[in-house]
Amino acid sequence: MNRSKHTKRYERRGRMVSPQTFFAALRAGEPIQGVWLNSRRYHVFCESGATCVECGLEGLYFARERSPGQKGKFHFNLYGIQNGTEVLFTRDHIQPLSKGGSNKLENQQTMCAFCNQRKGNKTPESSQVVKAPS
Numbered sequence: 849m850n851r852s853k854h855t856k857r858y859e860r861r862g863r864m865v866s867p868q869t870f871f872a873a874l875r876a877g878e879p880i881q882g883v884w885l886n887s888r889r890y891h892v893f894c895e896s897g898a899t900c901v902e903c904g905l906e907g908l909y910f911a912r913e914r915s916p917g918q919k920g921k922f923h924f925n926l927y928g929i930q931n932g933t934e935v936l937f938t939r940d941h942i943q944p945l946s947k948g949g950s951n952k953l954e955n956q957q958t959m960c961a962f963c964n965q966r967k968g969n970k971t972p973e974s975s976q977v978v979k980a981p982s
């Protein structure tokens with residue numbers, strides 16, 4: 849399994865965490881590997897599911913990471929694997945913030961980085977998502 853070129857610069861520490869274990873800790877309000885799960889992004893993944901709403905790619909594990917050269921805190925990123933390479937999962941605003949969409953959980957859904965990039969700023973009505981070849 850290869851790390852994607854966009855995220856392999858992240859400093860990664862600790863064991864991978866399954867979505868099941870991650871969401872259980874999130875619901876219980878407990879930290880994992882010393883990281884408090886206080887990002888709204890985690891709740892989007894938990895509520896919307898660890899699967900890309902567009903292409904159906906499954907998020908397989910959370911990795912404990914932080915940006916390089918920073919003394920910042922570690923956080924968790926969700927990854928799936930496509931063609932042997934990691935794919936980062938992101939949260940998508942169904943109605944984009946730039947078009948008046950809200951930041952509430954109901955307006956957010958789980959999407960892989962590829963689909964999110966493809967969708968860009970389009971609204972659900974105007975979005976013509978091209979499916980990746982399988």
Ligand SMILES: [Zn+2]
Binds near residue numbers: 961
């Ligand atoms: Zn996708």
